Amino acid sequence: MTSHSFQHRHLLGIENLSTDDILTILNLADRFLEISERPIKKVPTLRGKTVINFFMEASTRTRTSFEIAGKRLSADVINVSSSGSSISKGETLLDTAMNLNAMKPDVIVIRHSSSGAAQFVSQYVDCSVINAGDGMHEHPTQALLDCGTIRKHKGRIEGLTVAIVGDVAHSRVARSNIHALRKLGAQVRVAGPMTLMPVGIESMGVKVFYRVEDALKDADVVIVLRLQKERQEDGLIPNTREYSRYFGINSSRLQLAKPDAIVMHPGPINRGVELASDVADGTRSVILDQVTQGIAVRMAALYLVAGPTSEEHDAR
């Protein structure tokens, strides 16, 4: 795994990756996927590397996924979260980040509620930065694991029709997926209530639908977005029942998609709101495959930004 074409120090978003970059990550992830199936799920690749999981927003799955990914590569993984952190003592994001940087990590994995936080931090630190979700901007490893999951189940991404359904406006998952899927040659549709659809989203190369049925028609892949309950308080949806009635993905609506369409969700699921339980647990759901893929994609991301350089290899 020593030579690859990935030339970025950071993984900040999908937007600035080339199609080749994306494929490099997906191909490497495919090879890492197997490690998690072994009795001994560990390779020494990142031994002696320090990965800081810097999570300023609550998250189980993403933090845990990066932690397991790092440890399976033998990195030292250190979790830093907002509770109990200096941030609560009024320190700025940059000061906290520079402090962590001064501890000489190899990678800072950052999740933050502000769009652009990862990019901002990356301009100052010496280490690599991986964006684990920044506000409503990007969540690149989520899109990569989604693409990996699609490729695994469909054999390809080019030419597929992918429907992304729900709160597109507030979704970094949608944004990163649109970039990734478009670069890989899929046709992307987005569907949701007008109040949850960002103005000008068409410019990202997607087709917009305000009736979910139209978006689902003959789709190969349905990506269901999580509906934040706060949207109701914000007045953007009448209530979750109403939302579910018009945009929830249930088995009858899913009939409109191709017979072999797969259903995805970034989790955690609001069962009965954006996704009916029988679909979530049904044969077309690949939601748990996404989680498994997540470990492999994050191993690939950590490897590509922090793995041994060719010089290090030569020195051995």
Next chain:
Amino acid sequence: MTSHSFQHRHLLGIENLSTDDILTILNLADRFLEISERPIKKVPTLRGKTVINFFMEASTRTRTSFEIAGKRLSADVINVSSSGSSISKGETLLDTAMNLNAMKPDVIVIRHSSSGAAQFVSQYVDCSVINAGDGMHEHPTQALLDCGTIRKHKGRIEGLTVAIVGDVAHSRVARSNIHALRKLGAQVRVAGPMTLMPVGIESMGVKVFYRVEDALKDADVVIVLRLQKERQEDGLIPNTREYSRYFGINSSRLQLAKPDAIVMHPGPINRGVELASDVADGTRSVILDQVTQGIAVRMAALYLVAGPTSEEHDAR
């Protein structure tokens, strides 16, 4: 440590273990006990295995004990707790567990406030599950470490008289201990106020006492249960002082037990409530031995559910 008779994939409770199973764990724990005394407290046994400490109830000692146990066996240990977890985003227990399972751990150690949670999760996941306490049901590793501690100090368990004192009704520790001690041949007495004694407890093969003095008489072992302060708010005890007066274990009451009786407590102690400080810190207290034994028992439990199988050994 390659061959043993333990055939369970999970450790969910003591009730479904055979006497042989219990002895297998205790004997293995005795061998692991020594590792924690070495200058280099680490063996490579579980290298490359992933243990997720999934704690949905606050706990220092049990979580820390499993974490240290896992690390001394060279496993990768990942902590997931309720604060900052998806659970607070409304995800179901099963969804969270299945997500963790999809990350391909070898073991999920679970603590949860609902009785049956560990059993429930174990029916769905591919990995092993160790119950670290589920509601008022079972806390098997606590009972095992208690038995290990008794055996160390008394040389045997068969034929001993063990008095369990306190809030038996709400105690998973009591329940697991009754199962374990009965299977190992001890006579078990339980004592506590009527309001804290479960109906039909006699059917578990114990003698019930409502005067603690009667239960203590000639006992070899006294297991003092923690009194949750909430019991007062529940109206189950008048107040903690009153409780202490009638059921607290102090040095004068302890005179009723055998001269060489030992005193145990699962911790954390409410000093002056269920246990007087001079007893907790006295020569008969083996409370800190229990903690040391806990590491060894948890190493044994992790090893038995996740250790190398004979096929893996053969393959080496």
Next chain:
Amino acid sequence: MTSHSFQHRHLLGIENLSTDDILTILNLADRFLEISERPIKKVPTLRGKTVINFFMEASTRTRTSFEIAGKRLSADVINVSSSGSSISKGETLLDTAMNLNAMKPDVIVIRHSSSGAAQFVSQYVDCSVINAGDGMHEHPTQALLDCGTIRKHKGRIEGLTVAIVGDVAHSRVARSNIHALRKLGAQVRVAGPMTLMPVGIESMGVKVFYRVEDALKDADVVIVLRLQKERQEDGLIPNTREYSRYFGINSSRLQLAKPDAIVMHPGPINRGVELASDVADGTRSVILDQVTQGIAVRMAALYLVAGPTSEEHDAR
């Protein structure tokens, strides 16, 4: 790194260290500093040792620093913090500490809001104790990293004039630094409002100033203390703006110090309160060097209290 003159089992404070002890730690830290610059930032020195980070006060940087230090020495590091700990169930500090001790750690790193907590715990446990800050008493590793940073930038400490500015009364950082700097031969000045200056501080061998300008004059080093916002609520300062006006370190005040004076701060900084942003980010600031030094000093401290003894070396 096998022979050294450091004979203490614990690191509780600077007050009870000799000048030789301090130099031993600083010299060892200098050697460890290089490890964090390597591609493979890890040495096997403390493999199989257990370090418990027992933090009863919120802290990002100190906890993270000790965790990284321990992991770069290959120790197993376990974090125990107040949230989710038995302490919140009413357990005493000593009971929690003795429980941790019974898990056979090699080192307990303790941070606690009570002065004397580390010393207290050290009298009971079998393992080594490192004080990571106890109330208003001492924070020895902070002083050591400060001294290391000064020595790196100034080449020496003897004969330097060091001004410590701010809330001296409530600062364990000030107290530990005064001890360390005096033992190493520096002249130490303290400056701050009368309400934040402890009575009798002169007996520690420092000069007291109530006008910060007088303290800064010809200083080689300026250590700016963090101002806790609570001081305003306590009525000890009128408000933070007023404090800043009279005691804040800004570039015009810094002109009074030597032209090559360096500025330090233990972090987290209240920008615009005790320290102006242009100074914090300016060429004289060595604040981030302090953080880097912190890892090295904590590696040295962990090594000296828990590293291989000469017998262990002989046995190999």
